[in-house]
Amino acid sequence: MTTQPPAPGAESRIPTIDLSAWLSGDRAARAAIAQTVDRALRSAGFLLVRGHGVDPELRARIRDVARGFFHLPAPAKDAYAVKVGGRGWLGPGAEANGYAEGTETPPDLKESLSFAADEPTGNPAVDAEWFLPNAWPGEAPELKDLVETYLTQMRSLSDRLLELLGVALGEDEDFFTRHTGHPTWGFNINWYPGTERVGPPLAGQFRIGPHTDFGTVTVLDRQRGKGGLQVFTDDGGWEDAPFDPDAFTVNIGDLMARWSGERWSSGRHRVLPPPSDAPAEELMSLVYFYECDPGTSVRGLDSHTYLRGQLDAITSS
Template sequence: MSGSPVPLIDLEPWFHGAAADRAEVARRTDEALRTSGFLLVTGHGVPSPVRAAARAAARQFFAMPTEVKAAYTVGVGGRGWLPPGAEANAGAEGADVAATPPDLKESWTCGADAPTGDPAVDEVWFAPNVWPHEVPALRSALTEHLAHMRALADELLVVGARALGLDEDFFTRHTGHPSYTLNINRYPPLTETGEPAEGQFRIGPHTDFGTVTVLDREVGAGGLQVDVPGYGWVDAPHEPGAFTINIGDLLSRWTGERWRSTRHRVLPPQDVAPEEDLVSLVYFYELDPDTTVEALGPPVGHVAAAPVRARDYLAAKLAAITVH
């Protein structure tokens, strides 16, 4: 971690320390989000067996024949299997998806599924999760992982509110019935994908869309890079047991761009590691879908933006990365 613009922050003092310890964690979090927009956290309380079980069950699913996985095929934002070629994240930055090489990955997606009672909202944001009968362990493993991820994401929003001098529930009062998604991304090896096309990545350059992203990743040659001002593209550091945290567009917008929604990408498979096969657990936390996000002014924020409704913003971004 030495010299990295992405800091490592221990959350143990936040959960169990004195007031001064909690204040210091909040201060360091604010500093990280103002500069790189990324941080690593330890002391988060998520048991390592929970993460290991989720990854192992996902690998069982990904190892099945394509014709079996195909029965669970969905589009971007759906619940099930997102096959290779379905998504091009560079489209979120305005790139022409039709002319952009698709991301070199496959994904299993699940997420919030408790209906609100509004059919128009539930169909898009709270659709029932789908669970493959061929891998019975997947449902229990991912359900447990999701519960830990939501609790951690809410706590990080509380840390953020404290850092800004706001009521600690300033953000979480809008996460009573939030949308969220867990994408389990498999990045196949070079021996499976073949040589990437020009400008093709495992995930193309983009910013995330929601509030908090919690990433449990495997380190590799074709790994995560972050576009940090003053540094350019840098390899994201990796610390065993830590989560990689970044914020998305909605939270950046909410803070008047005090906090940075930072561009990042996942490199294509590399010639130096042709057999490298990585699986990342990526939790995207959002808000109650009808939340109106309005930019905070000084002394918190410094960039005004028109208010947006969370679900409208998110729907437009998901459409932008969909390969038709």
């Protein structure tokens, strides 16, 4: 599949910001960063974020351990098989993200290890749906400590980003974080194998089909690849997302777009299938989906009724 080269000005639609400069407290720097973020979220819904303080070695180690699990024979992984929204292994064909847009597509060409919020609130009904224990594969005993360390850092980073977004929207810094005292979140380790595993892609088939995310912010640690991330804008169409190995790729989801009064655009994106000129390409992404407290009303929409409906929509049947 050919890709459209970035159009002139594409970099400016997905700018890089330095979070450490934002956290420094310098008023001029903060004002400039907030303006940059506001412009970017009105266009592509994406940012690159440096100065986040998350150890690259931790991310590399998670990939190494997860890769060992993904390369296990299918019967070993089947013990952890779940449907979308569950905690465990999402095997081949489990998801079709294009369905979230109402587009019938072949299943996505990926596997995932999926984790989610697991600290109970004390409300039995809420906990039974949103705060169940995670499943940690015994075949990858190092994974639990690595991922839990990473998740602690991701929640802290996500709250810092939400504080920035509150100011960028012209509100108080805690405009969003006052609703993240006990939030839900999801974390996927997405494995994108080559065609020797998944076969040649079908017409309209992607590693992840075109969609927008569902929550507030998504924090993505990805790898450079030909069959990688593309972002859609009205001005440029589909373009390869800019890549910086030291930066996280951050996008806003549907709840955040609604929370902004549709000032900002939920970042539409897809992940290309294995490229014909590099069919053995193997990539892995660490994807943290941040949401909000159950029961939060986002401009009249119950946040978690919406989230459950979208998760059900992308379940491939």
